[in-house]
Amino acid sequence: MPRPQGFTYEQRADGSVTITHAGRAAGTLRGARAERFIGELEGGDPQLVMARWTGNYKRGNERSARAHPRNRG
Template sequence: MGTPTGFAYDVVGDTVVITHAGRRATVLRGARARQFLAEIEDDDPQELMARVTGNYKHGNERQARDHPRNRGR
């Protein structure tokens, strides 16, 4: 599985704005924002932001590629 890329985050007061490829993906506030900032120190930042936004591989990509409606793409 590939490593997620293209994520960035900005801290604005007690809010964390996570972007992906320059577009806002999610906004974390309050306790969740504080937890994110604590976790970002220990974890891989790109992987953590992918998990938080829900933008990560789910393991079914090969099945989707082989589906009849996707053949030939």
């Protein structure tokens, strides 16, 4: 799986976390979810963690889906 790029996050004073991708907001986490997210950042690759939490990551089936009869030109 290719490594995601372009994710950043900002932890705000109220405890919420805003995740951005290529300069656009991809998600906002508050409360316990924000705390779990920060905890996961320490244990792994931050780009992969942010991609997983926002749902913006490749699942590995893009090539096979392209060849499906429904998706052919």
